[in-house]
Amino acid sequence: MAAQSTFQVDKRDVSFVLYEFLKADAELKKLPPFSGMSKNDFDMVVNEAAKMAVNTVAPVNAVCDRSPVQFDKGKVTTPAELKAAYKAYCEGGWLGLTGPSDFGGQDLPGVIGLATHEFFMGACCAFTMYGGLTAAASRLVFHYGTGEMKKTYLEKMYSGQWQGTMCLTEAGAGSAVGDLKTTAKKSGDHYLISGQKIFISAGEHDMCENFVHLVLARIEGAPKGMKGVSLFLVPKYLVKGDGSVGAYNDVQCVGIEHKMGIKGSATCTLSFGEEGKCQGFLIGEEHRGIQYMFLMMNEARIGVGIQGTGIAAAAYLEALRYANERIQGTDIEQFKNVDAPRVPIAKHPDVRRMLWTQKAYVEGCRALLYQTALWADMAQFHPDEDERNKAMGMLELMTPICKAYCTDTGFKVTELAIQTFGGYGYCQEYPVEQYMRDIKIASIYEGTNGIQAMDLLGRKVSMKGGMYLMTFLNDLNIFCDQHAGHPVLGNFVKNLTETKDKLAGVTMHFGGLGMSGDQLYPIYHAAPYLAFFGDVVIGWLLLRMAVVAQEKLDRLCADNCCTDDDTKRKLCADNSEAKFYDGKVRAAKFFISQLMPRVLGYEQAMMSGDRSGLDVAP
Amino acid sequence: MKILVTSKRVTDPDMKIKVKADGTGIVTDGMNYKVNPFDEIAIEEALRIKEKGGGAEVVVVGIGGKDAALEIRSGLAMGADRGIHVLCEQAVDSSVVAQILAKVYETEKPDFVIMGKQAVDDDSNQAAQMLAGALGVPQACFASKVELAGDAKSARVTREVDGGLETIEVTFPAVLTADLRLNEPRYASLPGIMKAKKKKIDEIPVASLGVDTNPRVKFVKMTEPPTRKAGVKVADVPTLVQKLKEEAKVI
Numbered sequence: 001m002a003a004q005s006t007f008q009v010d011k012r013d014v015s016f017v018l019y020e021f022l023k024a025d026a027e028l029k030k031l032p033p034f035s036g037m038s039k040n041d042f043d044m045v046v047n048e049a050a051k052m053a054v055n056t057v058a059p060v061n062a063v064c065d066r067s068p069v070q071f072d073k074g075k076v077t078t079p080a081e082l083k084a085a086y087k088a089y090c091e092g093g094w095l096g097l098t099g100p101s102d103f104g105g106q107d108l109p110g111v112i113g114l115a116t117h118e119f120f121m122g123a124c125c126a127f128t129m130y131g132g133l134t135a136a137a138s139r140l141v142f143h144y145g146t147g148e149m150k151k152t153y154l155e156k157m158y159s160g161q162w163q164g165t166m167c168l169t170e171a172g173a174g175s176a177v178g179d180l181k182t183t184a185k186k187s188g189d190h191y192l193i194s195g196q197k198i199f200i201s202a203g204e205h206d207m208c209e210n211f212v213h214l215v216l217a218r219i220e221g222a223p224k225g226m227k228g229v230s231l232f233l234v235p236k237y238l239v240k241g242d243g244s245v246g247a248y249n250d251v252q253c254v255g256i257e258h259k260m261g262i263k264g265s266a267t268c269t270l271s272f273g274e275e276g277k278c279q280g281f282l283i284g285e286e287h288r289g290i291q292y293m294f295l296m297m298n299e300a301r302i303g304v305g306i307q308g309t310g311i312a313a314a315a316y317l318e319a320l321r322y323a324n325e326r327i328q329g330t331d332i333e334q335f336k337n338v339d340a341p342r343v344p345i346a347k348h349p350d351v352r353r354m355l356w357t358q359k360a361y362v363e364g365c366r367a368l369l370y371q372t373a374l375w376a377d378m379a380q381f382h383p384d385e386d387e388r389n390k391a392m393g394m395l396e397l398m399t400p401i402c403k404a405y406c407t408d409t410g411f412k413v414t415e416l417a418i419q420t421f422g423g424y425g426y427c428q429e430y431p432v433e434q435y436m437r438d439i440k441i442a443s444i445y446e447g448t449n450g451i452q453a454m455d456l457l458g459r460k461v462s463m464k465g466g467m468y469l470m471t472f473l474n475d476l477n478i479f480c481d482q483h484a485g486h487p488v489l490g491n492f493v494k495n496l497t498e499t500k501d502k503l504a505g506v507t508m509h510f511g512g513l514g515m516s517g518d519q520l521y522p523i524y525h526a527a528p529y530l531a532f533f534g535d536v537v538i539g540w541l542l543l544r545m546a547v548v549a550q551e552k553l554d555r556l557c558a559d560n561c562c563t564d565d566d567t568k569r570k571l572c573a574d575n576s577e578a579k580f581y582d583g584k585v586r587a588a589k590f591f592i593s594q595l596m597p598r599v600l601g602y603e604q605a606m607m608s609g610d611r612s613g614l615d616v617a618p
Numbered sequence: 619m620k621i622l623v624t625s626k627r628v629t630d631p632d633m634k635i636k637v638k639a640d641g642t643g644i645v646t647d648g649m650n651y652k653v654n655p656f657d658e659i660a661i662e663e664a665l666r667i668k669e670k671g672g673g674a675e676v677v678v679v680g681i682g683g684k685d686a687a688l689e690i691r692s693g694l695a696m697g698a699d700r701g702i703h704v705l706c707e708q709a710v711d712s713s714v715v716a717q718i719l720a721k722v723y724e725t726e727k728p729d730f731v732i733m734g735k736q737a738v739d740d741d742s743n744q745a746a747q748m749l750a751g752a753l754g755v756p757q758a759c760f761a762s763k764v765e766l767a768g769d770a771k772s773a774r775v776t777r778e779v780d781g782g783l784e785t786i787e788v789t790f791p792a793v794l795t796a797d798l799r800l801n802e803p804r805y806a807s808l809p810g811i812m813k814a815k816k817k818k819i820d821e822i823p824v825a826s827l828g829v830d831t832n833p834r835v836k837f838v839k840m841t842e843p844p845t846r847k848a849g850v851k852v853a854d855v856p857t858l859v860q861k862l863k864e865e866a867k868v869i
Contacts, residue, residue: 011650012648036815037815040691041812044692044806044810044811051805052805055805056805088805092805092808093808094808106812197794367732556647575645578647
């Protein structure tokens with residue numbers, strides 16, 4: 001066993017978001033596959049996941065970082081502690097959480113799976129990727145594979161015995177995946193695959209007995225670009241008729257990357273068919289590989305978003321604890337008094353600002369991700385078609401924001417966590433510097449955040465004639481109208497209304513430019529546009545949560561006969577529930593008044609019309 | 619073979635407990651609850667005995683209001699076969715618990731009972747002993763090792779006692795309690811949690827058991843432990859020695 005870690009999970013806020021805010025238990029009851037499940041069931045799953053994340057997974061995080069995976073002669077070795085934890089994770093059935101029960105999964109809703117993933121990602125991102133990749137590959141096989149494929153592979157995958165991977169990227173085809181060169185040549189009932197893939201997470205290691213690679217390749221004679229790409233299932237070892245592992249299938253690992261973070265995750269270069277004997281089995285129809293991958297993409301991108309928020313949440317909780325324990329300096333107002341008592345750094349205004357920034361981003365992103373995952377469940381299973389369509393629209397619109405905004409702000413949170421620690425934060429003795437290195441990749445893979453921004457501005461905003469955007473703005477208008485006169489939050493709601501109108505204005509302006517043939521100028525601003533959009537979404541969610549929290553806080557105050565500010569403040573200091581709800585309200589106010597105003601600068605930049613950075617590269 | 623185990627709903631020992639200002643109890647706003655950790659060890663031991671073979675049935679019993687079902691369900695998720703929930707809204711003391719468990723014992727007729735040596739909320743450490751007394755069966759408390767005889771009619775139990783370990787043999791039926799070092803309880807697996815949904819929990823209203831539920835122990839008042847007084851700084855070693863001798867009287 002690795003040494004214990006200091007990792008914590010915020011079960012209180014997770015529970016608030018799931019039940020008090022989203023009312024996920026009631027919403028999921030309406031979806032036939034989950035109608036028999038209750039809050040108690042979800043609680044038990046979430047609590048056991050938290051236990052496993054804290055006690056079993058988190059202790060391997062530092063181990064993965066200090067003793068990265070090793071490569072030697074085609075073999076990848078993982079640290080012993082990682083292996084032991086992975087075994088416990090697979091045996092506990094966590095890999096098949098949302099998988100189909102016909103193949104060893106547990107059929108749980110995606111939003112509950114996401115909550116457990118937040119814990120596991122925060123505990124150890126590198127660790128969680130192994131199971132995450134297998135689960136994602138399994139879903140693809142389940143949706144598009146033949147009956148025979150499902151029977152042969154899925155159970156072994158959901159149990160963790162076989163590792164699934166996604167093989168898209170090549171040396172010359174990353175973001176431009178349509179340029180890939182790997183080929184497939186028909187040969188009887190299968191294809192012969194030939195080519196090299198890079199950056200394949202979990203592509204080779206010593207924790208499973210077989211690999212199921214999902215490989216994008218071009219069948220000989222296929223059209224150029226994305227429309228000529230097909231998807232193949234390529235096992236490392238062919239599977240015998242009785243389901244056992246058979247002959248080597250000419251897939252080898254030729255190296256691994258040495259990375260800035262997630263060093264426990266094996267990032268492999270895989271070579272297929274060097275001896276011309278690598279068999280691949282077509283998934284679905286020819287030339288539709290990209291389409292299949294895309295259909296899985298919403299989920300994968302929300303999954304990367306939760307990496308951002310899971311790690312950021314872990315970093316924030318470390319910083320919060322440290323700031324409350326670390327004694328340094330006196331109260332600022334007494335700085336001339338050398339005998340003044342020394343105070344925890346959480347007393348200092350600058351540290352408080354950093355902590356509230358972290359809290360607002362983490363809790364806002366958590367709400368966004370859980371809400372979007374719930375929309376994904378509804379889009380798939382709601383019995384009412386209108387509800388399904390509406391949920392689908394919100395899912396489509398929010399997916400790039402989940403991916404990019406949660407990873408960008410997550411990175412910022414880890415950086416602020418280091419800053420909160422001061423010099424110690426920069427040292428390996430404390431876990432926050434690793435969080436910052438580990439989280440960085442999340443803004444790059446699964447479609448860089450630049451690609452996400454183009455997806456939002458170039459595709460999602462105008463999808464279905466702009467209907468998804470209108471649905472969102474309409475929901476926002478309803479909320480703003482309803483709460484403009486809120487006794488505590490009214491002014492903040494008005495602030496959100498104004499910011500939302502600015503977002504609509506910029507969107508219209510860009511739309512106009514696009515119609516007149518200027519695509520470049522809007523795309524040039526796509527990344528800040530996504531940040532702008534994201535701030536409006538997060539402001540909206542934080543305020544919606546604050547409305548719920550304020551109501552509960554008022555009730556607690558009434559129950560405890562607190563009528564004036566002093567008694568209320570005392571209640572918030574003594575009663576953990578009052579403190580929690582007060583924190584939710586403050587986080588919303590802080591975000592709206594201190595963080596969201598950055599969009600005014602973005603607006604100014606976007607409306608400036610200046611093209612000096614667009615016309616040429618420096 | 620049948621093993622009866624207990625699962626008491628207790629306040630999460632990792633949370634900070636606050637006493638109500640009027641001393642009538644603790645502040646329960648935002649409180650988390652869990653299975654008494656010693657009961658978890660008892661459940662684990664029963665499951666290990668079951669898994670060694672012999673086809674034992676593990677029955678987990680809990681006493682309390684509606685919410686106490688959650689902790690029984692946790693025992694089922696770990697692998698116990700079925701549950702019994704004695705519905706009882708009022709507060710009970712160790713002797714009432716022992717009487718309730720005795721009634722359950724009479725209906726269930728298990729080979730033996732194993733429960734946590736004490737609950738981490740009130741730390742009474744009496745229910746098991748009283749249960750053994752009420753039933754007139756042997757007890758083996760504070761077990762750190764339990765070995766069943768080949769015929770499963772008795773057990774050799776290593777007990778943690780003051781100053782060391784004591785090994786005794788008890789014939790069944792008997793009441794055992796689990797100490798901290800008996801085992802390390804497993805986590806419930808995800809399939810275990812999902813299967814537990816389908817396992818049966820019988821609800822028995824406490825009134826139907828014919829037990830006198832009036833507690834023998836009278837609850838008077840709850841207070842926070844006194845805060846430690848600040849220490850004093852002494853000028854030099856001779857003063858320290860003098861103070862230790864004369865004030866603290868420790869040397």
